[in-house]
Amino acid sequence: MAIIIDENTRVIVQNITGRQGAFHTRQMLAFGTKVVGGTAPGKGGQTVDDVPVYDTVDQAVRATGADASVIFIPAAGAKDGAFEAMDAGIKILVIITEHIPVSDEIDLVAYARQKGVTVIGPNTFGIVSSGKCKIGIPSNHFFVPGPVGVVARSGTLTYEIAGNLMTSGLGQSTVVGLGGDRAVGLSFVEVLAMFEADPATKAVVLIGEIGGNAEEEAARYIAAGMSKPVVGYIAGKSAPPGKRMGHAGAIIERGKGTFAGKVEALQKAGVQVASLPNEVPGLVRNVL
Amino acid sequence: MKLFEYMGKDLFRAYGIKVPEGQVAGNPQEAVTAWQAVGRPVVIKPQVLTGKRGKAGGIRFAGSSLEVADAATAILAMEFGGQKVDKLLVEEKITIVKEYYLALTVDGAAKRAVLIASASGGMDIEEVAEEDIVTRHIDPAVGVMPYLGREVAGRLGLTGEPLKQFAGLVVKLYRAYQAKDAELCEINPLVWTGEEFIAADAKVTIDDDALFRQPDIPRVEEKTAVEKTAADLGLAFVQLDGNIAVMANGAGITMATLDTLSHLGGAPANFLDAGGGTGTEGTAKALDLLLSIKPRVIFINIFGGITRCDDVARAVVQFTSTREVNVPLVIRMVGTNEEEGLRILQEAGISAHRVMAEAAAEAVALAR
Numbered sequence: 001m002a003i004i005i006d007e008n009t010r011v012i013v014q015n016i017t018g019r020q021g022a023f024h025t026r027q028m029l030a031f032g033t034k035v036v037g038g039t040a041p042g043k044g045g046q047t048v049d050d051v052p053v054y055d056t057v058d059q060a061v062r063a064t065g066a067d068a069s070v071i072f073i074p075a076a077g078a079k080d081g082a083f084e085a086m087d088a089g090i091k092i093l094v095i096i097t098e099h100i101p102v103s104d105e106i107d108l109v110a111y112a113r114q115k116g117v118t119v120i121g122p123n124t125f126g127i128v129s130s131g132k133c134k135i136g137i138p139s140n141h142f143f144v145p146g147p148v149g150v151v152a153r154s155g156t157l158t159y160e161i162a163g164n165l166m167t168s169g170l171g172q173s174t175v176v177g178l179g180g181d182r183a184v185g186l187s188f189v190e191v192l193a194m195f196e197a198d199p200a201t202k203a204v205v206l207i208g209e210i211g212g213n214a215e216e217e218a219a220r221y222i223a224a225g226m227s228k229p230v231v232g233y234i235a236g237k238s239a240p241p242g243k244r245m246g247h248a249g250a251i252i253e254r255g256k257g258t259f260a261g262k263v264e265a266l267q268k269a270g271v272q273v274a275s276l277p278n279e280v281p282g283l284v285r286n287v288l
Numbered sequence: 289m290k291l292f293e294y295m296g297k298d299l300f301r302a303y304g305i306k307v308p309e310g311q312v313a314g315n316p317q318e319a320v321t322a323w324q325a326v327g328r329p330v331v332i333k334p335q336v337l338t339g340k341r342g343k344a345g346g347i348r349f350a351g352s353s354l355e356v357a358d359a360a361t362a363i364l365a366m367e368f369g370g371q372k373v374d375k376l377l378v379e380e381k382i383t384i385v386k387e388y389y390l391a392l393t394v395d396g397a398a399k400r401a402v403l404i405a406s407a408s409g410g411m412d413i414e415e416v417a418e419e420d421i422v423t424r425h426i427d428p429a430v431g432v433m434p435y436l437g438r439e440v441a442g443r444l445g446l447t448g449e450p451l452k453q454f455a456g457l458v459v460k461l462y463r464a465y466q467a468k469d470a471e472l473c474e475i476n477p478l479v480w481t482g483e484e485f486i487a488a489d490a491k492v493t494i495d496d497d498a499l500f501r502q503p504d505i506p507r508v509e510e511k512t513a514v515e516k517t518a519a520d521l522g523l524a525f526v527q528l529d530g531n532i533a534v535m536a537n538g539a540g541i542t543m544a545t546l547d548t549l550s551h552l553g554g555a556p557a558n559f560l561d562a563g564g565g566t567g568t569e570g571t572a573k574a575l576d577l578l579l580s581i582k583p584r585v586i587f588i589n590i591f592g593g594i595t596r597c598d599d600v601a602r603a604v605v606q607f608t609s610t611r612e613v614n615v616p617l618v619i620r621m622v623g624t625n626e627e628e629g630l631r632i633l634q635e636a637g638i639s640a641h642r643v644m645a646e647a648a649a650e651a652v653a654l655a656r
Contacts, residue, residue, distance in 0.1 A: 076500065101469055101498035102394055103428075109399045110428045139593040139624060154540020156591050160644070163591070163622065180539060182396035209540055212396045235543035238528075238550040239559070246524040246539025246561040248497070249396060254414055275551060277544050278645055 001200040002129035002174045003149070003191070004092060004118060005068065009133045012066040012090075013038040014057065014073055014081050016048050020096070021072035024137050025049055028070075031134040031143075036064035057081075057088040068092035070126065070135050078122065079104035086115050094135045095121035098180070102248070105183040112185060119185025123247070124177035125155035136177065138162075146171020148284060149195035151188055152207035153178050153214070153249065157235055161207060161280050168281035170288075173200040178214075180247030188218035196226055203229045203288050205280060206271070210236030211250045211257040219265035229287035232266045232273040233280055234259055289494045289508055292335040294377045296473075296490030303464040305457060305475075306486045310379020319360035320353045322378035332359045335375040336368040337510055339412070339491070344368055349381055382486050387477035388444065389413055390458070391491075392426075392465045394472075400425040401465070403432070403458065407444045409477035432462035453485050468505060469498030514581055521573050523562060530555025532655045533583035533615075535574050537562050537595050545589045548644060554652035557583045571603035576611075585616050587651040589644060592623025601629035605636040616654050620647035 011028070015021045016038025026049050028035050037052050037060040044055035054060040057069065069090045073081040078097040085093055086108075093112065100122045112119045120127050126136010131145040138155070142162045148170050152158040155177060162175060176191050178184050188206060195201045208215040215234065222230055237259040239245050241252040252258055263273050272283040291299070297307040311322035312335070323330050329351040334341055341347055346366055348359035356378070364373050387409035395402040403424045408416045422443045426432055437455030446454055457478075465473045474491040494505055511519060518525030524539065528546075532554050536542040539561045546556040558581060562574050578586050590600050604619065620641045621629045633640040641647035 075497065099497040101501070102471055102495050103401075103466065103469055103498065106394070106400055107428045114429075137594065142593075152540070154538065154543075156536070156538025156593065157540030157544050159593055159623070160541055160544070160591050182394055183399045184396075187397070207540070209543060214397065217397065233544075235540050235547060237547040238556060239543060239546070240526075240528065243526045243559075245526060245543050245559055250539060250543065276548055276645060278643070 001198050002132055003194040003198050004174065005127055005129050005133045005135060007132040009068050010034050010036045010064060010066045011068045011070060011135055012036060012060045012064065014069055014071045014085065016040055016053055017043055018072055022048050025051060027140060028134055031140045033133050033135065036066050057084045061088045068135060070094040070096060072096055075099045079108055082108040083111060086111055086117050091117055093117055093119045094126050095119065096124060096126060096137060098123040102183055105181060109183055109185055121179040121184060123181045124179035125158065127176050129174045130172045142166065144171040147173060147202035149173045149201040149204045150175040151191040153180055153209050154207060154235065158207055160277050161205065164278055164281050170281055170284055173198060180249055182249045188214050189221045192218060192221055192226060196228055201228065203284055205284060206230055206232045208232065208234045208262060209250050210239050210252055210259050213257060215262040216265045219269040222271060223269035230271045231280055231283040231287060232271045233277055234262050289496055289499065290337045290510060291492040291508055293333065293490050294335055295506055296492035299464055299468060299492060300487050300490055303460045305460050306484055308379040308382050308486060308488065310377055313360065313376045313378050314374065316357040316360040319376055319378050320356050323356040326380050329381045330378050331381050332363060333377045334363050334366065334368060334373040335377055336371040336373060338369040338371060341368060382479055382488060383481045384479050385482045386480045389476045390478045391474035392461060395425065398425050403440065405440050405444055432459055434459055450480055457485055469495045469502055471495045514577065518577055523560060523574060526559040528556050528558050530557045531584040532651050533557045533578035533581060533586045535560045535562050535578060536589040537591065541591055548648045549652060552649055552652045554655055557581055568603040568606065571600055572607050575607050583615055584655040585618060585651050588619045590621045592626060596625045597621045597623060597629030598625040598632060601632035604638065605632060618647055618651040620644050
């Protein structure tokens with residue numbers, strides 16, 4: 001078992017002929033992901049690594065039976081691509097693109113809710129069910145099957161922690177990147193609930209950061225009766241207020257979303273919070 | 289991107305929201321001219337991007353040319369949160385019967401825009417009691433219709449003419465917010481004069497990611513010179529107070545790097561996310577930038593994924609052999625092609641580590 005995606009997930013790549021789209025199509029195929037098609041308007045009939053290219057998502061879905069899509073479309077066109085995918089019947093939508101205007105994100109997340117579509121991102125590294133399916137951009141070698149579910153807002157930090165887990169002999173069930181922007185498809189709470197229900201997941205690592213209140217909401221959910229143990233790490237302890245630390249969401253505004261507030265909320269909910277990323281595997285071992 | 293108050297008011301005016309009559313002035317003479325044009329007692333306000341101008345004594349009233357010139361001279365000499373004052377807004381002093389608060393912004397948790405209103409205007413909304421604040425999330429498919437404005441007005445205790453006017457104002461504000469890709473449109477205070485609502489202040493922030501489709505919005509620069517250079521290079525950079533310059537790839541790991549240095553007693557000089565796929569040229573530009581802030585040590589933390597360690601190592605060696613680098617470099621490198629990367633660095637005599645905490649400890653020691 002795993003959450004959201006598994007060995008049966010059939011994936012198309014939007015903007016498959018672009019530099020990133022083509023590169024990561026190859027990487028996903030190497031991982032074992034069933035990449036069944038791609039889109040690039042005007043390039044229908046071509047192939048990328050033997051994967052057929054279609055002009056529209058509708059054509060791709062009808063020809064391949066795809067249920068998931070990953071978007072590598074530049075920011076200005078990403079909203080159009082997301083709506084196209086949802087209208088064509090895609091149920092799992094992974095949006096890698098960063099710098100999408102927040103009002104476009106709000107529109108597409110609202111439409112997804114209406115259509116029953118699960119959106120990963122925008123501005124995410126994607127989602128990986130170890131040994132089964134990867135939709136996104138992380139290097140293939142960070143992921144081995146195991147009992148730890150990982151949910152994060154940030155990419156490279158997740159690789160750092162997944163790498164630390166792997167070195168300590170701990171594999172992952174599914175690793176989910178929520179995305180670094182303010183309006184993203186999934187919340188920590190939704191993903192925690194999925195891990196709670198997933199038999200393959202025995203413990204969860206939550207990688208948060210300053211800004212917003214997603215970690216505080218996660219703490220409330222955990223306190224309200226999550227049975228599986230959760231280990232946390234929060235980035236941004238040393239960040240000054242009012243300065244955006246790379247991610248659109250990583251900013252302490254009006255005294256909200258501080259490191260201290262998040263750590264306190266999580267600890268009160270019984271979460272072991274690591275001070276440094278390399279302490280995470282030890283804490284996970286303690287709770288497994 | 290934050291707009292100055294006068295820009296925000298220009299935007300409001302264009303969308304039919306009433307603002308005080310006034311003019312922008314860059315010196316005391318222009319302020320007097322502006323006062324003459326208004327023809328009534330005025331309020332003079334510094335145009336800076338920080339709040340709390342009033343608390344800092346930066347907002348003055350004046351009723352004669354002498355008073356206007358004095359106030360203008362005094363305010364132009366002030367600083368607000370380190371910001372110098374280049375421009376003043378000279379505008380009519382309006383009659384205040386009651387002050388309200390009205391804002392539209394992004395609620396990331398709800399994934400929607402949110403309307404926030406209160407009958408306790410004029411003070412910081414954070415200081416207003418929760419029960420005195422009305423919030424309504426906005427369904428993007430529906431937008432803001434007049435009924436929503438009436439409903440909020442009713443909850444604020446408005447009736448009759450003010451209720452109807454408030455509803456119209458809310459619709460106009462949302463129209464401006466949407467059309468201009470704002471992430472904040474705040475009116476505090478929103479003044480009821482006894483006859484009409486006037487936006488006595490305007491705090492507008494435009495979504496940086498949407499600037500590409502907002503050619504008519506004036507560009508406002510809030511960054512330091514170094515931050516501006518970094519932005520031009522496409523690097524996410526924030527200047528901090530310490531002496532350990534930092535470069536990493538990814539926003540989360542960059543924050544974690546700063547936290548690790550601080551945890552070990554060090555003081556980071558900056559946040560620099562060099563992003564994924566950092567090439568030779570990008571690495572050299574980032575290092576140039578770090579040298580320009582004159583740190584005691586430079587700490588590079590690379591977790592190779594798309595970024596290949598050997599590429600970064602070659603770029604660093606090339607940089608140190610062609611530039612005069614008079615501060616020590618500490619590098620931590622793992623991931624794609626790490627063996628090759630570490631070998632290249634060691635051969636060039638550059639300190640290289642695999643474990644982040646060990647590398648950070650060395651950087652902290654060198655900075656002492």
